[in-house]
Structure formats: C-alpha cells, structure tokens
Amino acid sequence: MPTLDWIGKQAVVNHHREVPYRLVHCDSALSAGDPEAGNLLVQGDNLEALRALLPYYAGKVKCVYIDPPYNTGNEAWIYNDNVNSPEIKTWLGNVVGKEAEDLSRHDKWLCMMYPRLRLLREFLRDDGAIFVSIDDNEVHYLRAALDEIFGKSNFITNVVWQKSYTSNQTAKHISDTHDHILIYARSRDLFVMGKLARTEEQKATFDNWDNDPRGPWKAENLSAGKFYSAGQFAIVGPDGREFLPPKNRYWRMNQETYEEWLADGRITFGKAGTGRPMLKKFLSEMKDELTPNTWWNHEEAGSNKVASTQLKEIFPGDDVFSTPKPVSLIQRILTLGTAPDDLILDSFAGSGTTGHAVLEQNKQDGGNRKFILVEMEDAIARDVTAERLRRVIKGYNKGGEAAKSVEGLGGGFRFCRLGMPLFDEFGDVAAEVTFPDLAAHIFFSETGVPIPQKAKGEFLGVFQDRAVYLLFDAAHAETPREAAGNVLTPDRLDALPAPPEPFEGQRVIYAEGCTVSKDRLKSAGAVFKQIPYQIDGV
Ligand SMILES: C[S@@+](CC[C@H](N)C(=O)[O-])C[C@H]1O[C@@H](n2cnc3c(N)ncnc32)[C@H](O)[C@@H]1O
Incomplete structure (x- = not known):
C-alpha cells in the first residue's frame, strides 16, 4: 500500500503518547448559563487539551468535527494559518528537534496534525465518525494521513461543500468555490449515516x-x-x-x-x-428521510458569506473572526453524524460555530447533545468563542440590516484552562493533584476507559476483569506515607471494599508503597502497583 512520508514523521507518529497529562481548571467568570449542562470550552493547545480530556472522554464522543488551519500560507488571517504560531513553532522545535528548521509548510502542517488526529480517534465511540473540513492545499495529504490513522477501509466519503456561490473574477486560473469534508468512521460497519429531511x-x-x-x-x-x-x-x-x-x-x-x-x-x-x-x-x-449525497450546495448547507453574516449579527460592528463556518453546515453534520443525546468534539473551535450549532440543533429537535470545544488562542477563546456562546445561550441583539433581539437558546458551558502536568519533572505526582484527578488518570491508564464516576473513595470501579483501587492522600507531602494512608498494608488490604458482585477478576491496587507479601497478595486475588512508577503516561 502506498504510504505517506514527510520530514519529521518519525518524531511525531507516536508523540501523542508522550504528551503530559495536565489538570483542567474551570473558570466560572468566563463560563455562562447552566454550568451543569455538560458542555466545555477549553482554552489551550489541543494536543495538550485532548490528552488532558482523554481520561474522562475516551471512547465517548459520537462525532468529531474539526476545521483545522488549511495551511494556505496566508499570513493575514487572525489566527496563523501556516502553522507558524509561536506555540506550534515551539512545539515543533521541541518535538521534531533540529530537523524542524528544514521543514516545508506541508511537513510542518502534517507534524502538527498527525498526533492530534491520533488522539481524536481515541475519543470516538465505536460507532462514531470524524468530519474534517479542508481545502485543496492539504486535502491529499490529509486523506493519506487519515487513511493511515483510521484505516483506509473506514473512509466514508469526501463531501464537496459549495462554500461560495460567486466566482472570483481575479482568480489566476480558476475560482475556488468549494471545500472538502472528509468523513472517516471509527468502524465503517458500525457507523450509521443519518438521513436528511426533505426541504x-x-x-x-x-x-x-x-x-x-x-x-x-x-x-x-x-x-x-x-x-x-x-x-x-x-x-x-x-x-x-x-x-x-x-x-x-x-x-x-x-x-x-x-x-x-x-x-x-x-x-x-x-x-x-x-x-x-x-x-x-x-x-x-413517502418517508420524510433522504439519503444524503456528496454535493452540499450553499442553499442547504450555507456558505462562507452566510457564516460571516451570522457572526456579524452576533457581534454587531466588530470583525471578530475571519473564517467561521455557517451554523447550517455544522447542523447538517450533526444531523448525519449524531443522535439527540450524543457528545460532539471540535478541537479547532475558532468562533465556536460547532457549539452554536449543537445548541441550535437541540432547540430544533428537543435533543440534549453536548459539546467539547478547544481553542488555542487565548484572545479568541475568551472574546470570541466564549462570548459567542454566552450571547447565543442568553440571547442578543442582532445587528445588521434586520436588527432585532434574538431569543437565547438556553443551556450553558464551562470555560476551562489547562493546569500543570499531573506528574512533575521527577515523575512524582504534582502537589496540586487532587484524589479525583489522580483517580481518573489511574483508572484510565489501567483500563483504557474513563472512570465510571468521580472517585470518592479508594474503590474506583471495575472494567472487565479488573477492579481498580487507589490509596492516595493528596496531603501526603507533609506526612509519612504510611500515616497518610498511602501504603498498602495487610490491614488495609483486608479492609478494602469488595467490588460489586458478580466479580471474578483481579483487584489492582495503586499506592505509594506495599508491606503485604507477594503470596498474601496472590491469595487475595490482588496486584500492587506503585505510584508513580507503574502508572502509564508518567
Ligand atoms: C479555521 S479556524 C476554525 C473556525 C471554526 N470552525 C468556526 O466556525 O469558527 C481554526 C481555529 O483553530 C485554532 N487552532 C489552531 N491550532 C490550534 C491548536 N493547536 N489547538 C487549538 N486550536 C488551534 C485557531 O486559533 C483557529 O481559531
């Protein structure tokens, strides 16, 4: 099978596994509406944000939609489209090393995208799918990368979206009026494409x-x-x-x-x-359901112009973001890729159209979809993404020709920022880490699935044939380990709560030390794992 290669590939193919797990802190001043609505907007580089969210959301997302930088080389955009933003440059320098200096625009773009796509796949449910907006600058490389990451057989289609309905008469060769939306299923056999209602x-x-x-x-x-x-x-x-x-x-x-x-x-x-x-x-x-096709015209899916007008109505008089997508385009993706209770993830959130579309779609069909958005640029995340969501949740005064007040869609979201890594430079659990943070991480690294509920006690949950326990008192720094209860002793072992019946597997107990003999552990059907050395991802 033909393969895709580029300078820096070796350095990034497995890089997603090396990214440190970070804490996530919510900022209630920038959140809006109902904080319990289950929606998140995370400010930060999505590589780190996705890694931080993985222990909570792995395998839970039904639909990923992303609209990454298209790599047009156009420096004039509000966000830096040609992968030269300081954060990404530093990241490339650190990860790809000296080679980074020789990278072409396309090498850099692939280095940036590849580990992020690998992480995004881990968020998808078995019946989920990813939809990626892109144009002709990178569509061929993106498709080859997605073939590699998702498997060629999981390719569903390449949708052509009519982003513009007027031709640019000054185009050098031909006027570009479409974008691509590449769709890959996590598993082609399990993904069911939704239907469209008759217009x-x-x-x-x-x-x-x-x-x-x-x-x-x-x-x-x-x-x-x-x-x-x-x-x-x-x-x-x-x-x-x-x-x-x-x-x-x-x-x-x-x-x-x-x-x-x-x-x-x-x-x-x-x-x-x-x-x-x-x-x-x-x-x-006739059923009011049509099988979608690969041609999405602007009348039904909206256009770039419609998207800019929508944003200008929410932010009258301000030109806050130059490349939004139309709400109707994302609603179409939600119609085809989600059911009313599903979770949607957009890790290149920009002006927050995906969050807006989720709220709008819920309003229209009475659904309870939830979203996770990630936006790297602090100013965009605060002043555009969060502010747009706040306005559409609470209602706003529409600017432009048809100025009028628009009723709020309701709901809410939490604004979060990335905190410090869970483990410090010596590999120890960082002092700020709380019991539920470490518990979520340990359960995920042990089982590969998110913890069933926020941990309150030492028994964290069961997955398949493993029951996971954690003995850890976050205030241990000042206290001897055993006194802090961070050591597995024979008495602690006897006192551990039993997993709910029926359970026939092994008990995996994480603690900082262990005074129980191997034989005793064996006869109790238990395994000890030492914090932090035996935690994956340290
Ligand atoms: C094309 S825009 C997305 C526009 C969005 N679909 C909308 O409708 O507004 C891409 C966004 O991704 C953000 N971005 C770029 N690299 C990122 C990264 N590594 N992590 C998180 N966001 C990133 C940019 O700041 C920009 O806002």
Whole structure:
C-alpha cells in the first residue's frame, strides 16, 4: 500500500503518547448559563487539551468535527494559518528537534496534525465518525494521513461543500468555490449515516393538479432496466393507445399489480390523458428521510458569506473572526453524524460555530447533545468563542440590516484552562493533584476507559476483569506515607471494599508503597502497583 512520508514523521507518529497529562481548571467568570449542562470550552493547545480530556472522554464522543488551519500560507488571517504560531513553532522545535528548521509548510502542517488526529480517534465511540473540513492545499495529504490513522477501509466519503456561490473574477486560473469534508468512521460497519429531511423546496416539486385526496404527488417512471419477464405486457391508455416498455426496459410490475394501481388512481397519463403511463408517488406516503449525497450546495448547507453574516449579527460592528463556518453546515453534520443525546468534539473551535450549532440543533429537535470545544488562542477563546456562546445561550441583539433581539437558546458551558502536568519533572505526582484527578488518570491508564464516576473513595470501579483501587492522600507531602494512608498494608488490604458482585477478576491496587507479601497478595486475588512508577503516561 502506498504510504505517506514527510520530514519529521518519525518524531511525531507516536508523540501523542508522550504528551503530559495536565489538570483542567474551570473558570466560572468566563463560563455562562447552566454550568451543569455538560458542555466545555477549553482554552489551550489541543494536543495538550485532548490528552488532558482523554481520561474522562475516551471512547465517548459520537462525532468529531474539526476545521483545522488549511495551511494556505496566508499570513493575514487572525489566527496563523501556516502553522507558524509561536506555540506550534515551539512545539515543533521541541518535538521534531533540529530537523524542524528544514521543514516545508506541508511537513510542518502534517507534524502538527498527525498526533492530534491520533488522539481524536481515541475519543470516538465505536460507532462514531470524524468530519474534517479542508481545502485543496492539504486535502491529499490529509486523506493519506487519515487513511493511515483510521484505516483506509473506514473512509466514508469526501463531501464537496459549495462554500461560495460567486466566482472570483481575479482568480489566476480558476475560482475556488468549494471545500472538502472528509468523513472517516471509527468502524465503517458500525457507523450509521443519518438521513436528511426533505426541504420545503424539494416538497414544492410535488404537485396535485388532479386534486387527489391523498395530496401532492410526483410522476415516476414505470419502467426499469432490470430484466423482468412479467413486465413485458402492453398498457392501454385512456385514448386507446398501447404502450410497451421502452427498448431494453421492462415494466417494474406485473399486469395484476398494474390493474390494482390503475383502479386505485395511481397511474397517470398526463393532464391531457394522452401521455405515457407513469406512477403517482404521493408525498404523504413517502418517508420524510433522504439519503444524503456528496454535493452540499450553499442553499442547504450555507456558505462562507452566510457564516460571516451570522457572526456579524452576533457581534454587531466588530470583525471578530475571519473564517467561521455557517451554523447550517455544522447542523447538517450533526444531523448525519449524531443522535439527540450524543457528545460532539471540535478541537479547532475558532468562533465556536460547532457549539452554536449543537445548541441550535437541540432547540430544533428537543435533543440534549453536548459539546467539547478547544481553542488555542487565548484572545479568541475568551472574546470570541466564549462570548459567542454566552450571547447565543442568553440571547442578543442582532445587528445588521434586520436588527432585532434574538431569543437565547438556553443551556450553558464551562470555560476551562489547562493546569500543570499531573506528574512533575521527577515523575512524582504534582502537589496540586487532587484524589479525583489522580483517580481518573489511574483508572484510565489501567483500563483504557474513563472512570465510571468521580472517585470518592479508594474503590474506583471495575472494567472487565479488573477492579481498580487507589490509596492516595493528596496531603501526603507533609506526612509519612504510611500515616497518610498511602501504603498498602495487610490491614488495609483486608479492609478494602469488595467490588460489586458478580466479580471474578483481579483487584489492582495503586499506592505509594506495599508491606503485604507477594503470596498474601496472590491469595487475595490482588496486584500492587506503585505510584508513580507503574502508572502509564508518567
Ligand atoms: C479555521 S479556524 C476554525 C473556525 C471554526 N470552525 C468556526 O466556525 O469558527 C481554526 C481555529 O483553530 C485554532 N487552532 C489552531 N491550532 C490550534 C491548536 N493547536 N489547538 C487549538 N486550536 C488551534 C485557531 O486559533 C483557529 O481559531
């Protein structure tokens, strides 16, 4: 199989595993609405933010949507699109090392994207999917990278979205009016693509000129190309004309069914009664569900212009962000990729369109979807992403020509920032780490799945054949380990709460030390793991 290679690849393919786990702190002053709504906006580099969120959300996200920098080389954008922002430069310097100086624009972009895509995959549910917006600058490299990370067989499609409906007459060669949206499933067999509702325009193509009581209908071809031996009879029209199926085609029904349809008023010969026979397909009898196709026109999915107008209405008079996506585009993705209770993740949040679309979609279908957004630039996260969400949650005064007040969509979100790494430079648990923080991390690193609930006591939970325990008092720094209860002693072992029945597996107990003999541990069906040395990810 052809493979993708670039300068720096070796340094980044597994880099996502080396990124330190950080604490996440919420800032209530920048949060808005109901803090318990389950929505998060995290300010920080998404590599670190995703790693920090993984212990809580691995395998729980139904739909990832990202709109990363397109790598156009256009320096004039509000955020730096050609992967030259100071944070990313430092990161590339640290991770890729000296080689970073020779990297081309495309090498840098791939170095930036690859570990982030690898982490994003870990957030997806088995039946989930990732949707990635991109344009022609990187679509070919992105597709090859996604093939590698998600598996070629999990490629679903490359949607073409009509981002602009006017041609740029000053384009050097040809005017670029579309973006791509690459869709990959975590597992192609488990992902089910949603359907689209019929639009009013599509409904308007049904007519009812004969006042049929069953309502509007559309004339459908009665013949098909597939051989059907019973579909070769002559149909006699109202004026006595005989109709045979066209050459190499067959009626799609036998004569008996035809007679039934005719008697039921389901066959039309046109207004004059002299046309070829057609089947009347009634709108009222059709499912209001259409299989989506790969062409998303601006009338249905919105355009870049619509997106800018939407943002200007929320921030009248300010040009706060130059590359938003339209809310309708993301709502379409939510329609196809989520059910009403699902979790959506966007780690290149920008102006927060994904959060806005989730709230809007919930309002429209009564859903309870939740979102996690990550935005690196502090000023954007605070003044644009969070502020937009705050305004659409609470309501705002729409600017522009049709100025009026817009009712709030309700809901809420917590604004969070990344704190220090869980482990200090010596590999010890950092002093700021609380019991629930460490518990979440240990449960995840032991089992690969998020902790079932916020830890309160030493028993953290069960996953498959393992029950996980943690003996750790965060205030241990000043206290001898054993006195702080951070050591597994024979008495502690006997006193540990039993996992809920039925349980036949092993008890894995994390603590700073252990005074229980190996034999005793074995006969108690227990394994001791020492903090911090035997915690993955230190
Ligand atoms: C194309 S914009 C996304 C626009 C968004 N879809 C919207 O509708 O507003 C990309 C965003 O990703 C942010 N970004 C770039 N690199 C990032 C990183 N490493 N971590 C988090 N955010 C990043 C940029 O600051 C920018 O706001």
